Amino acid sequence: MGKQATISHLPLGSSAQLDLRHFRYFIAVAEELHFGRAARRLHMAQPPLSQQIKWLEEELGVRLLDRNTHYVRLTEAGAVFLKEARRVAANAERAVRLTRQVGEGTAGRLVVGFVSQFDGGIVSMVKSALEREYPELELQFTPMDTLELVEAVRTARVRAGICGVPMDEEDFTIERLARAPLVVAMPEGHALGEREAIRLSDLGSVPLVLFPRTANPWIYGMLRERFAAAGVVPRVVQESLSPFSIEGFVAAGTGLSILPAWVCSHRRGVMYRPLKESELPVEVALFYLRGNDSPVLRRLREQLMAAISECTVRG
Amino acid sequence: MGKQATISHLPLGSSAQLDLRHFRYFIAVAEELHFGRAARRLHMAQPPLSQQIKWLEEELGVRLLDRNTHYVRLTEAGAVFLKEARRVAANAERAVRLTRQVGEGTAGRLVVGFVSQFDGGIVSMVKSALEREYPELELQFTPMDTLELVEAVRTARVRAGICGVPMDEEDFTIERLARAPLVVAMPEGHALGEREAIRLSDLGSVPLVLFPRTANPWIYGMLRERFAAAGVVPRVVQESLSPFSIEGFVAAGTGLSILPAWVCSHRRGVMYRPLKESELPVEVALFYLRGNDSPVLRRLREQLMAAISECTVRG
DNA sequence: TAAAAATACTCCATAGGTATTTTAT
DNA sequence: ATAAAATACCTATGGAGTATTTTTA
Numbered sequence: 092m093g094k095q096a097t098i099s100h101l102p103l104g105s106s107a108q109l110d111l112r113h114f115r116y117f118i119a120v121a122e123e124l125h126f127g128r129a130a131r132r133l134h135m136a137q138p139p140l141s142q143q144i145k146w147l148e149e150e151l152g153v154r155l156l157d158r159n160t161h162y163v164r165l166t167e168a169g170a171v172f173l174k175e176a177r178r179v180a181a182n183a184e185r186a187v188r189l190t191r192q193v194g195e196g197t198a199g200r201l202v203v204g205f206v207s208q209f210d211g212g213i214v215s216m217v218k219s220a221l222e223r224e225y226p227e228l229e230l231q232f233t234p235m236d237t238l239e240l241v242e243a244v245r246t247a248r249v250r251a252g253i254c255g256v257p258m259d260e261e262d263f264t265i266e267r268l269a270r271a272p273l274v275v276a277m278p279e280g281h282a283l284g285e286r287e288a289i290r291l292s293d294l295g296s297v298p299l300v301l302f303p304r305t306a307n308p309w310i311y312g313m314l315r316e317r318f319a320a321a322g323v324v325p326r327v328v329q330e331s332l333s334p335f336s337i338e339g340f341v342a343a344g345t346g347l348s349i350l351p352a353w354v355c356s357h358r359r360g361v362m363y364r365p366l367k368e369s370e371l372p373v374e375v376a377l378f379y380l381r382g383n384d385s386p387v388l389r390r391l392r393e394q395l396m397a398a399i400s401e402c403t404v405r406g
Numbered sequence: 407m408g409k410q411a412t413i414s415h416l417p418l419g420s421s422a423q424l425d426l427r428h429f430r431y432f433i434a435v436a437e438e439l440h441f442g443r444a445a446r447r448l449h450m451a452q453p454p455l456s457q458q459i460k461w462l463e464e465e466l467g468v469r470l471l472d473r474n475t476h477y478v479r480l481t482e483a484g485a486v487f488l489k490e491a492r493r494v495a496a497n498a499e500r501a502v503r504l505t506r507q508v509g510e511g512t513a514g515r516l517v518v519g520f521v522s523q524f525d526g527g528i529v530s531m532v533k534s535a536l537e538r539e540y541p542e543l544e545l546q547f548t549p550m551d552t553l554e555l556v557e558a559v560r561t562a563r564v565r566a567g568i569c570g571v572p573m574d575e576e577d578f579t580i581e582r583l584a585r586a587p588l589v590v591a592m593p594e595g596h597a598l599g600e601r602e603a604i605r606l607s608d609l610g611s612v613p614l615v616l617f618p619r620t621a622n623p624w625i626y627g628m629l630r631e632r633f634a635a636a637g638v639v640p641r642v643v644q645e646s647l648s649p650f651s652i653e654g655f656v657a658a659g660t661g662l663s664i665l666p667a668w669v670c671s672h673r674r675g676v677m678y679r680p681l682k683e684s685e686l687p688v689e690v691a692l693f694y695l696r697g698n699d700s701p702v703l704r705r706l707r708e709q710l711m712a713a714i715s716e717c718t719v720r721g
Numbered sequence: 722t723a724a725a726a727a728t729a730c731t732c733c734a735t736a737g738g739t740a741t742t743t744t745a746t
Numbered sequence: 747a748t749a750a751a752a753t754a755c756c757t758a759t760g761g762a763g764t765a766t767t768t769t770t771a
Binding site: 135136142 | 734735736737738739740743744745746
């Protein structure tokens with residue numbers, strides 16, 4: 092009953108194993124219907140080919156080829172085996188191709204969350220560009236709001252998220268995609284338009300239309316801190332989650348707003364001035380659970396950055 | 407430029423080829439997530455398994471397993487390769503199984519012609535019995551009349567045919583399935599019913615209801631010859647292709663008939679007496695082009711004979 | 722430090738080579 | 747008679763073995 096220390100050369104029944112080689116060889120012979128030509132096509136000599144086919148027939152217990160010196164024909168079983176062998180060979184190739192593609196991020200499925208309010212169309216652009224170039228790639232972008240997104244990434248409901256940082260999360264990998272200056276939006280003809288750039292301290296008594304805390308708590312918090320540092324209590328008269336809606340309020344004279352440059356629509360009736368506090372970074376990032384990196388993610392990140400720089404150049 | 411006389415040892419780039427072995431090994435490791443256990447499951451030592459996996463990863467150019475001494479995990483590419491590898495392995499097994507089954511006649515597709523007028527249900531019985539037992543087997547029985555059937559077998563429109571013999575065809579293989587005596591059908595109470603058996607010479611002046619020549623030219627011809635040999639000119643008053651219809655005429659008193667025993671319905675109003683000329687063989691056979699034999703055909707023949715003897719015993 | 726994967730090396734089974742024989746039209 | 751598959755025999759690649767080292771949680 093003692094456990095055998097080593098395995099050591101057990102004499103197996105039929106020794107050799109069926110291998111892809113046998114499928115490849117059989118396909119060649121069945122297609123050429125000539126051992127010599129098939130051997131040439133396989134870059135090998137005829138005798139070992141004959142032997143392998145013979146071995147295959149013995150292994151299957153079925154004659155696959157009806158042959159003599161003057162013809163080679165498929166038997167019924169041979170025809171079936173040819174069909175199946177082609178399937179096996181094709182599947183094997185597909186396995187290799189797909190796996191390599193996943194390795195270089197051009198195949199696979201990826202679910203990413205994004206905050207659709209702040210997306211100006213880049214997400215759809217990236218999705219269609221990638222899926223057009225790599226048909227084996229499937230991207231799913233799920234719209235969510237910022238806090239929901241962070242939770243979804245943490246619980247792996249989505250593999251990654253795209254939203255504004257700074258983010259104070261411990262176990263996320265955060266890959267910065269773009270940095271945008273904050274600008275002050277004001278109705279055309281507003282007095283502050285005279286200045287080249289605006290300071291937070293200039294906004295002390297001005298009515299403001301801002302994103303609510305939930306839109307992005309970190310940016311919200313950072314802005315509040317900077318207001319406090321400038322010795323100003325901001326007067327928020329209206330909140331809205333939608334940049335477009337906010338610009339509506341600005342144009343209507345409800346108040347001024349502070350927006351990341353990339354969401355500005357440049358609509359009539361609104362003008363923009365840079366915010367002097369240029370050290371206020373508002374960045375967009377791709378983030379995911381530490382260790383959850385993958386070639387597909389890297390491919391997505393590249394494409395996102397390319398698309399963003401494209402927009403920046405054109406815009 | 408001269409053609410190389412021998413192939414001889416060209417040093418290939420990456421020497422070894424991808425083989426089913428690699429798929430099998432990877433599946434084992436991916437399922438166990440432990441090289442040692444996987445090796446045990448594969449009845450081999452751990453080091454060569456590690457080597458083969460390493461070779462596979464190098465061949466694919468992708469890391470499939472994220473591993474160290476304390477864990478083994480699938481990478482994204484590894485998960486994809488596992489799925490594909492399982493498909494390949496399953497297809498390979500299926501190829502072997504299906505081919506073996508074709509070899510023993512329990513898989514494949516077979517188109518057979520039969521003369522439905524003379525089929526008492528045996529064909530459907532055999533079809534359903536075989537297809538129930540062997541799900542990979544597909545039988546198609548095509549109804550045709552006798553001459554059409556012979557032509558269809560000759561031109562390979564169908565692989566085989568079932569009909570009555572003798573048949574004077576040169577290049578058919580003809581496998582007798584059953585022999586049935588000819589019986590004389592007469593209306594109940596007919597004078598000839600007094601006799602134990604009927605001679606053709608008894609039928610000289612009797613009105614007859616017979617199959618037309620087209621139903622089966624060989625049996626028709628043989629019967630004519632025997633009538634002639636008996637010095638009788640048969641008086642055919644009605645012809646019909648359907649045994650059931652013929653028995654209708656017999657019951658109605660139109661005439662007597664000569665039928666193979668197996669098509670007798672034993673309906674009320676008709677009685678049967680054996681034909682004395684017992685050396686008149688009417689046989690049913692399976693026939694096909696010489697050389698077109700196959701395990702499936704043999705399986706069909708066995709099943710047909712079993713079904714026929716079953717019917718004979720019960721009837 | 723202990724368990725597991727990786728490395729180092731050895732060996733023989735077998736795929737594949739060449740030369741030759743058999744076979745079927 | 748000839749072309750092609752089968753057989754005989756040989757070689758050497760590489761898959762799989764054992765022993766050992768490296769690694770990391």
